[in-house]
Amino acid sequence: MENILNALVVITNFAIVPGLAYGSQLALGALGVTLVFAVLRFSNFAHGETMSFGAMLAIFVTWALQSWGVSIDPLPTALLALPFAILGTVLFVLLTDRVVYRFYREKKSDQVIFIIVSIGVMFVMAGLIRFIIGPSDQVFTDGARFVISAGDFRTLTGLREGLAIKTTQVITLATAAICVALLFWFLQKTRTGKSMRAYADNEDLATLSGIDAGRVVLIAWTLSAALATIAGTLYGLDKSYKPFVFQELLLPIFAAAIVGGFGSPIGAIVGGYIIAFAEVFITYAYKRFLGYLLPEEWMPDGLVQLLATDYKFAVAFVILVLTLLLRPYGLFNKRAA
Amino acid sequence: MSFLKAAGMTGGYGNDDILHDCTVEADKGEIAVIVGPNGAGKSTAMKAVFGMLKLRTGAVTLNGRDVTTMKPTERVSEGMSFVPQVRNVFPSMTVEENLEMGAFLRRDDISGTIGEIYDLFPVLKEKRRQPAGELSGGQRQQVAVGRALMTKPSVLMLDEPTAGVSPIVMDELFDRIIDVANTGIAILMVEQNAKQALEIAHRGYVLAQGRNAYTDTGEALLANADVRRLFLGG
Numbered sequence: 125m126e127n128i129l130n131a132l133v134v135i136t137n138f139a140i141v142p143g144l145a146y147g148s149q150l151a152l153g154a155l156g157v158t159l160v161f162a163v164l165r166f167s168n169f170a171h172g173e174t175m176s177f178g179a180m181l182a183i184f185v186t187w188a189l190q191s192w193g194v195s196i197d198p199l200p201t202a203l204l205a206l207p208f209a210i211l212g213t214v215l216f217v218l219l220t221d222r223v224v225y226r227f228y229r230e231k232k233s234d235q236v237i238f239i240i241v242s243i244g245v246m247f248v249m250a251g252l253i254r255f256i257i258g259p260s261d262q263v264f265t266d267g268a269r270f271v272i273s274a275g276d277f278r279t280l281t282g283l284r285e286g287l288a289i290k291t292t293q294v295i296t297l298a299t300a301a302i303c304v305a306l307l308f309w310f311l312q313k314t315r316t317g318k319s320m321r322a323y324a325d326n327e328d329l330a331t332l333s334g335i336d337a338g339r340v341v342l343i344a345w346t347l348s349a350a351l352a353t354i355a356g357t358l359y360g361l362d363k364s365y366k367p368f369v370f371q372e373l374l375l376p377i378f379a380a381a382i383v384g385g386f387g388s389p390i391g392a393i394v395g396g397y398i399i400a401f402a403e404v405f406i407t408y409a410y411k412r413f414l415g416y417l418l419p420e421e422w423m424p425d426g427l428v429q430l431l432a433t434d435y436k437f438a439v440a441f442v443i444l445v446l447t448l449l450l451r452p453y454g455l456f457n458k459r460a461a
Numbered sequence: 462m463s464f465l466k467a468a469g470m471t472g473g474y475g476n477d478d479i480l481h482d483c484t485v486e487a488d489k490g491e492i493a494v495i496v497g498p499n500g501a502g503k504s505t506a507m508k509a510v511f512g513m514l515k516l517r518t519g520a521v522t523l524n525g526r527d528v529t530t531m532k533p534t535e536r537v538s539e540g541m542s543f544v545p546q547v548r549n550v551f552p553s554m555t556v557e558e559n560l561e562m563g564a565f566l567r568r569d570d571i572s573g574t575i576g577e578i579y580d581l582f583p584v585l586k587e588k589r590r591q592p593a594g595e596l597s598g599g600q601r602q603q604v605a606v607g608r609a610l611m612t613k614p615s616v617l618m619l620d621e622p623t624a625g626v627s628p629i630v631m632d633e634l635f636d637r638i639i640d641v642a643n644t645g646i647a648i649l650m651v652e653q654n655a656k657q658a659l660e661i662a663h664r665g666y667v668l669a670q671g672r673n674a675y676t677d678t679g680e681a682l683l684a685n686a687d688v689r690r691l692f693l694g695g
Contacts, residue, residue, distance in 0.1 A: 327553040334566035
């Protein structure tokens with residue numbers, strides 16, 4: 125019995141808890157991508173850099189707050205910085221829309237042109253971010269490190285294995301839950317939210333009904349930038365902030381959005397967790413887990429790891445390809461992507 | 462002078478005119494039907510009346526007021542409402558949300574109007590929590606008409622409301638359209654099912670190559686031997 129408990133603790137500690145946190149970060153990222161796609165009908169490749177930009181602003185505000193001695197210990201100061209970072213990122217994204225995307229919208233350019241334009245925006249933003257904060261790692265996590273540490277857990281339960289839950293993981297989950305709840309309330313219950321769904325559903329009829337396209341576009345960008353800032357900051361808090369990581373994150377984020385069905389908010393959330401858990405469970409080394417469950421003579425010699433962690437992006441890529449082959453419109457979408 | 466009058470419309474897409482001096486009218490409580498062969502410019506005439514096509518000459522007046530230069534959304538605020546032929550509902554939204562979106566420009570309480578539409582189309586009340594995209598073709602058309610009625614329009618324009626529905630559903634839809642007209646709304650519609658549509662029409666317009674070929678009451682057009690031979694298949 126104790127062995128089974130130990131096995132469960134091991135897998136919770138090393139796979140389920142990190143997977144939940146990572147999944148929430150992907151879900152928030154994918155939501156931003158999917159909202160822009162639903163309204164503006166293009167895949168925004170600059171979204172990863174928007175997350176990075178938001179996280180960067182959060183770091184600057186955090187540093188400023190720290191230097192003034194402001195603290196909300198045991199919570200990280202970055203949470204306090206988040207609203208300012210969101211504001212800055214929203215303004216920046218709206219500026220990009222004004223000077224870049226609006227031009228192509230008025231020209232009624234093809235979807236593919238928008239995608240290429242967003243890649244351009246991505247490179248410009250990536251350069252700008254490296255120019256401002258530099259390419260190296262930034263650690264900005266402060267406050268209590270653990271809600272419960274492995275040692276505490278061991279003394280508390282008497283088990284051999286420890287379960288460590290980081291403060292950032294709890295914050296990630298809680299923030300993601302709040303954001304998702306607020307977003308769905310907005311989309312389902314408010315007049316503006318409904319008009320956004322109507323516009324995403326049928327642009328021409330929405331215009332005929334008097335829904336202002338410009339306003340819908342503005343709100344879509346605002347929500348997307350806010351979600352990106354939150355996702356980027358949470359990711360940076362949980363791991364550390366590295367500017368180059370966000371370009372790599374684009375793949376799992378797009379995979380999440382596409383698996384769920386591009387343009388579907390529920391799909392983006394479910395997709396985020398699917399990709400996160402697939403990555404974690406396929407790259408997890410099961411040796412210790414099995415060690416508690418199997419008789420000694422059955423113990424495998426290797427790590428029982430299906431794929432090295434270096435290849436975790438391949439998992440997202442394979443899921444993406446399989447989705448496009450088998451169910452291109454995704455899990456929660458009736459229209460083809 | 463009719464309540465809605467679109468007179469001498471000439472225009473088209475790009476350089477080629479599709480409409481040539483085309484005139485259609487509808488009065489309150491009346492059903493005006495535009496029929497004609499494929500490519501006669503029926504849908505184009507509708508779009509022109511609603512401001513979705515730029516006219517080179519001609520004028521559209523609503524209750525004596527010139528709306529020729531107004532954008533479609535402005536015409537909606539003036540009391541015109543349009544049901545496109547295809548893609549005329551919000552498929553992922555519920556029936557009730559579709560109706561709410563129809564009243565997007567209204568700031569007053571819309572529950573009364575929603576109630577009236579449920580009285581007119583009882584099936585919509587049953588299905589009000591269902592996404593419009595999951596309904597049958599005929600029910601979806603009812604949602605589309607209901608959405609257009611949410612602005613309490615004085616003119617309702619329908620582009621082939623019975624396209625792709627069964628004959629039974631078509632009769633049912635025509636009955637509802639008569640009900641709508643009886644509430645004092647002017648109805649202008651384009652129809653493929655010319656005979657049945659002319660039977661309920663107070664005015665009929667037969668268009669051919671973008672011109673008014675025959676204009677008369679629905680009854681008289683049905684009785685006209687030339688119209689029967691040329692446009693109604695005998």
